[in-house]
Amino acid sequence: MHVSIVGSGYVGTTVAACLADLGHDVINIEVDEDIVATINAGEAPIHESGLAERIADHAGTRLRATTNYDAVRETDVTFLCLPTPQADDGSLDLAIMEAGAESLGRALAGKDDDHLVVVKSTVLPGTTEDVVAPILEAESGTPIGEGIEVAMNPEFLRMGTAVQDFLEPDKVVFGTASDETAAILRELYSPILERDGTDLVETDIREAELIKYANNAFLASKVSLVNELGNVAKAYGADAYEVLEAVGLDDRISERFMRSGLGWGGSCFPKDVNALRAGAREQGYEPELLDATVAVNDGQPRRLVALLADHVPLEGARIAVLGLAFKPGTDDIRKSRALDVIDALTARGADVVAYDPVAIENVRPDYPDIEYADSAEGALADADGAVVATDWPEFDDLSFDGMARKVLVDGRRIDVDEDALEVYEGLTW
Ligand SMILES: NC(=O)C1=CN([C@@H]2O[C@H](COP(=O)(O)OP(=O)(O)OC[C@H]3O[C@@H](n4cnc5c(N)ncnc54)[C@H](O)[C@@H]3O)[C@@H](O)[C@H]2O)C=CC1
Ligand SMILES: O=C(O)[C@H]1O[C@H](OP(=O)(O)OP(=O)(O)OC[C@H]2O[C@@H](n3ccc(=O)[nH]c3=O)[C@H](O)[C@@H]2O)[C@H](O)[C@@H](O)[C@@H]1O
Structure with a gap:
């Protein structure tokens, strides 16, 4: 499958390298040019056990990085792995997510075939459907459900054991609005889902968002x-x-x-x-x-x-x-x-x-x-x-x-x- 990953920090880089390792064709879209250059040079921008080898193996072939959002048009699925920091008053600050969704929506305006946008960042219930989806719709000109779908797939990896946690999780959670969307995610994750020990939870988007916080x-x-x-x-x-x-x-x-x-x-x-x-x-x-x-x-x-x-x-x-x-x-x-x-x-x-x-x-x-x-x-x-x-x-x-x-x-x-x-x-x- 052709996958784009927006944000190449701890989560985005780990997910990209692991999905490439599972046989997918992956491109990281990242604003930091140093991170892009590091990945394209076959090196890991962060220290995580098992990451450098995977990036070295796949960079230039199944794994690439770019600062240009237009790359999403060559892919079927985009994961948003952007930061969701804390605002000064303790609440969730969605400014980076909103900016990323805007850039992604604009890039998707020129895409002919269907596209799935998966929020992997940790966001409060309602964010995917009430914040990200309307931005995608407005910027791309494509109504959600008529060419662009959204889903939520929270991440449970820990720093220090990120690669192992992603590839051998206790559970994988898909929050989707339709079984067609869930089927795409099942295919993408199939080697992980087939291993003993991974439980698959399929639920609605709002529950998936809250499962991560809970x-x-x-x-x-x-x-x-x-x-x-x-x-x-x-x-x-x-x-x-x-x-x-x-x-x-x-x-x-x-x-x-x-x-x-x-x-x-x-x-x-x-x-x-x-x-x-x-x-x-x-x-x-x-x-x-x-x-x-x-x-x-x-x-x-x-x-x-x-x-x-x-x-x-x-x-x-x-x-x-x-x-x-x-x-x-x-x-x-x-x-x-x-x-x-x-x-x-x-x-x-x-x-x-x-x-x-x-x-x-x-x-x-x-x-x-x-x-x-x-x-x-x-x-x-x-x-x-x-x-x-x-x-x-x-x-x-x-x-x-x-x-x-x-x-x-x-x-x-x-x-x-x-x-x-x-x-x-x-x-x-
Ligand atoms: N770090 C962790 O262990 C885990 C993090 N999460 C969640 O995943 C999300 C991402 O977290 P991290 O990977 O730790 O963040 P991070 O800060 O390490 O990486 C985010 C990356 O996004 C890039 N970025 C910022 N704005 C951008 C834009 N508009 N377009 C493209 N790239 C942009 C940044 O330059 C940075 O490289 C957060 O919601 C976090 O809560 C979830 C599970 C584990
Ligand atoms: O949402 C996230 O980003 C991640 O947050 C944590 O992962 P992480 O922050 O990497 O670290 P942990 O290993 O969970 O430790 C968190 C903190 O709890 C402390 N801790 C942990 C366990 C313990 O028994 N006692 C204890 O004090 C650690 O010292 C550390 O300061 C969760 O464990 C991950 O599942 C989750 O994906």
Whole structure:
């Protein structure tokens, strides 16, 4: 099948490379010329395991990139993989989606045969039919249903395991208005749907849009609940990890997403939970539990710093922050809890020395005044205390020999030789 993918970021690039790998002919349409040149040179514009090989294999043949939307006319299906960021008030900002839909609609004006536009970006219920479709219709001059169809196909991949998550998903969701449209998507995804373990959900467009938000809201709330239980465990002097490991043995709960500590960050959970809260309010519903999910999450970095302050007077103290990425395996620092920890430490007068194996250069522009080390041990040298903000595997079995005071507060439950420390505190254990 001939497929165009608008937006070549984490999702668009991964989907493009994987669909090319499955045998489709794919073209990425992207405004960033560097990304276009990188893909056409056979290289990956982002770091994801298994991505570079796939782009190298297919670039120039089944995978191409361009800045020109006219390329959509050579394709049967277009996926919109554009950013759907958070506006200043927390609500969903659709400006980029609207601009992309306009360009796509204009390009489709010159197309003779039928075209399917699939929204893959995370958007609130109603966006595909009430925002994207009317723009496509107005710009192309073709009524929806008479040459252009729309569908919604949310994406559940995680950063760091994007390729594997796309090719081996738990579920694939098609939100369509007709079985003909669903059939096109079934054909496109057929190798993925045929594998054992992939559930196919076929539903209406509005439900597909909401499934994505409900999924992320559930996972974020699960971590916040685990963190609340963890805080209670800590108050009782109990180990939350032992407690929740046992709880997770209940099939109805599952042992996954049970790691308590500093909480959730990243480019998706925060913006998606906030968009759903704002959307729910707009619909006249007060999302109290989702509000609490965010409040508990926002409290964890402050709790970590308060715990450290119990052992180290922070004013003028040299404090090592280990880990800056929002989770291990990525250099993404968007809404990383580590940044809240740094803010809280500097607000209390501490001198921060930070280390991360890959994310330092992403933090430096916004935090030019803190110190950066080129190894964990370098950050720990002469430190009066340290905190773990990201559970990078390389932080297991650290040596604390160089610390001025061997105080470690762990926000992520790394493997530590507690006997090598003067003070070891876990955030929830
Ligand atoms: N990053 C992730 O792990 C996941 C993201 N999502 C959702 O997928 C959507 C895309 O997210 P990401 O790929 O992370 O975003 P991203 O920011 O990594 O990539 C978006 C790309 O679109 C390009 N772009 C912006 N305006 C454009 C335009 N008018 N025409 C063509 N290209 C344009 C940007 O230059 C950028 O390369 C969002 O709705 C996000 O919530 C869903 C699941 C996972
Ligand atoms: O919509 C999205 O973009 C994606 O958001 C998340 O993926 P991602 O943000 O890449 O990262 P996760 O692995 O889900 O972790 C999110 C945050 O939760 C934290 N977390 C996760 C699990 C856990 O047990 N405890 C915990 O604190 C992580 O440290 C991280 O900060 C979802 O897992 C994906 O399914 C979804 O597609």
